[in-house]
Amino acid sequence: MRIDVSAFVGAYPWRRVPGTAPDAVLAAMDRVAIDEAWVSHLPGFFWRDPMEGNRWLREASATHPRLRPVPAIHPGLGGWERELRAAIDGDVPAVRADPTWYALDPRGAEMRTLAGACGEAGILLMLAVRLEDSRQRHPHDGAGELPPWAVRALIRAHPAVRLLVTHADKPFVEEVHFGSTAEESSRISWEIGWIWGPPEEHLATLLETVGVERFVFGTGQPLRLPENAVAKLDLLDIDAATRVAIESGNASSLRRVGTGA
Amino acid sequence: MLIDVHAHFFHERTPRGDWQELNASRLRAGERVGITIHIASILGSWGRTSPTYFPSPTDLTHANAYQRALQRQHPDRIRSYVAVNPNFPGHAEAEIRGGVAEGMIGIKLAASRRADDPLIDPVCALAAEYGVPVLQHIWQHRRRDHAGQEASDAVELCRLARRHPAVSFLLAHIGGGGDWLHSLRAVRDAANVYVDLSGSGVDGGMLEACSEAVGVSRLLWGCDLTIDTGWAKLRYLEHLLSAADLEAVRWRNAARIFPPTAFPND
Numbered sequence: 001m002r003i004d005v006s007a008f009v010g011a012y013p014w015r016r017v018p019g020t021a022p023d024a025v026l027a028a029m030d031r032v033a034i035d036e037a038w039v040s041h042l043p044g045f046f047w048r049d050p051m052e053g054n055r056w057l058r059e060a061s062a063t064h065p066r067l068r069p070v071p072a073i074h075p076g077l078g079g080w081e082r083e084l085r086a087a088i089d090g091d092v093p094a095v096r097a098d099p100t101w102y103a104l105d106p107r108g109a110e111m112r113t114l115a116g117a118c119g120e121a122g123i124l125l126m127l128a129v130r131l132e133d134s135r136q137r138h139p140h141d142g143a144g145e146l147p148p149w150a151v152r153a154l155i156r157a158h159p160a161v162r163l164l165v166t167h168a169d170k171p172f173v174e175e176v177h178f179g180s181t182a183e184e185s186s187r188i189s190w191e192i193g194w195i196w197g198p199p200e201e202h203l204a205t206l207l208e209t210v211g212v213e214r215f216v217f218g219t220g221q222p223l224r225l226p227e228n229a230v231a232k233l234d235l236l237d238i239d240a241a242t243r244v245a246i247e248s249g250n251a252s253s254l255r256r257v258g259t260g261a
Numbered sequence: 262m263l264i265d266v267h268a269h270f271f272h273e274r275t276p277r278g279d280w281q282e283l284n285a286s287r288l289r290a291g292e293r294v295g296i297t298i299h300i301a302s303i304l305g306s307w308g309r310t311s312p313t314y315f316p317s318p319t320d321l322t323h324a325n326a327y328q329r330a331l332q333r334q335h336p337d338r339i340r341s342y343v344a345v346n347p348n349f350p351g352h353a354e355a356e357i358r359g360g361v362a363e364g365m366i367g368i369k370l371a372a373s374r375r376a377d378d379p380l381i382d383p384v385c386a387l388a389a390e391y392g393v394p395v396l397q398h399i400w401q402h403r404r405r406d407h408a409g410q411e412a413s414d415a416v417e418l419c420r421l422a423r424r425h426p427a428v429s430f431l432l433a434h435i436g437g438g439g440d441w442l443h444s445l446r447a448v449r450d451a452a453n454v455y456v457d458l459s460g461s462g463v464d465g466g467m468l469e470a471c472s473e474a475v476g477v478s479r480l481l482w483g484c485d486l487t488i489d490t491g492w493a494k495l496r497y498l499e500h501l502l503s504a505a506d507l508e509a510v511r512w513r514n515a516a517r518i519f520p521p522t523a524f525p526n527d
Contacts, residue, residue, distance in 0.1 A: 015442065015466070018465060018466045031500060132464070135400075135438035136462070196489065197487060197488060198286045198287065198289070198489065199287040199486075199488060200283070200487070201282075201286055221465065223464065223465055224463045225463040225465060225493050227492075227493040227494075227496040227497050228463040228489065228490055230493075231492040234492070235489055235492070
């Protein structure tokens with residue numbers, strides 16, 4: 001069983017990306033033996049109301065059950081609580097908010113309120129540090145990267161909030177992990193897609209220093225080749241149980257507390 | 262056969278206390294991926310006693326000597342670029358002549374001087390004389406200067422390549438940061454510029470764009486700092502290309518531009 005917690009569907013505005021339709025994402029999943037993907041609506045990142053993509057996402061998921069929707073919640077827009085409730089009722093694995101794309105203060109009151117609401121509801125909140133390497137972004141693509149201090153602030157916003165951070169590299173993970181208490185860190189999970197393998201061995205190091213239980217498989221496809229995350233695992237010297245935990249076990253345990261979502 | 266055209270090693274005079282582990286890790290991962298040959302360079306002292314991209318002659322001499330020692334230690338899987346700083350022309354010439362005489366098979370230009378600067382011409386003349394290619398560090402679409410390097414982009418490399426049509430140039434790490442689409446537009450008609458696929462970037466659509474821009478015959482597989490991303494791109498190419506084209510990218514293209522005796526069984 002392999003679960004990709006960080007996949008996208010829908011067009012990207014800044015360059016031509018092949019394979020963004022649900023059928024194409026499913027074909028890529030088959031290519032690298034991914035059973036299930038938690039998918040976000042990529043165009044929504046750039047919409048003034050990213051929540052307008054949630055309906056399409058739900059419909060795509062209904063047609064393709066291997067694609068589990070991760071609805072976007074913009075806590076600066078009226079009615080976001082209804083969207084969150086709909087997401088919870090829709091039995092989704094997580095919701096997402098990407099404050100720098102929404103032009104929100106990533107550790108401001110709106111985001112902390114959303115984090116609290118997710119904590120209360122027992123639903124996982126997903127955030128992306130970045131989508132592309134900052135050196136290659138379109139000149140008009142000006143949204144900042146999610147800063148590590150925002151993650152530290154959000155995990156402190158509510159004692160039950162749980163965060164899944166994608167597209168983070170080793171310095172980011174370390175800064176947040178060792179800048180948090182053990183209890184706080186236990187509520188943060190990290191997707192492996194942006195963490196370097198050998199010869200730097202960033203992923204192997206983090207598995208030792210931060211803990212296997214904190215990491216989940218994710219690809220960032222179709223913006224990035226899904227083969228990348230698989231190659232990282234294939235280059236690790238880990239036992240079968242550890243691999244299962246990263247590929248699916250840890251992600252499965254992140255689903256909504258008290259439900260089968 | 263699988264040739265990594267863009268690899269690096271470290272030595273005892275670099276800032277990395279884990280330099281031996283890094284070297285071992287590269288070779289170990291290479292075994293797992295199936296890399297037959299790592300063509301590598303060492304950029305001076307990697308910043309310890311001179312900047313990585315502006316290495317001093319003293320640091321380069323030591324680095325090139327260490328790189329040759331690694332090649333002697335692992336003759337079955339390591340080949341070497343001579344790394345030079347063209348701001349020191351006499352030293353660069355001596356390193357190239359001495360390095361090639363001792364079995365180094367290419368020249369590495371990092372970011373000490375812009376690629377289209379006349380100071381690069383003597384280096385390229387030596388490349389032509391010895392029949393070795395030049396691996397040029399590239400910032401894909403450099404929109405401004407960056408501290409720590411006088412980086413070049415593909416447009417500047419192509420100006421150099423036009424002045425030296427007998428030399429093969431490797432445009433370094435197309436996935437190594439910056440706008441690779443800009444580079445691919447620039448190199449399309451530069452027949453003696455090859456695209457090195459290394460770098461941490463694994464963007465969807467990038468490999469298709471590389472193939473469309475320059476054709477499979479001008480693609481070279483490599484890893485640079487991240488072997489995981491190199492392996493990912495190789496795995497994707499296995500789906501994208503025919504068996505013959507895949508073999509070209511894995512090693513045949515490299516065998517064509519490096520000296521005839523550089524690799525086993527080619």
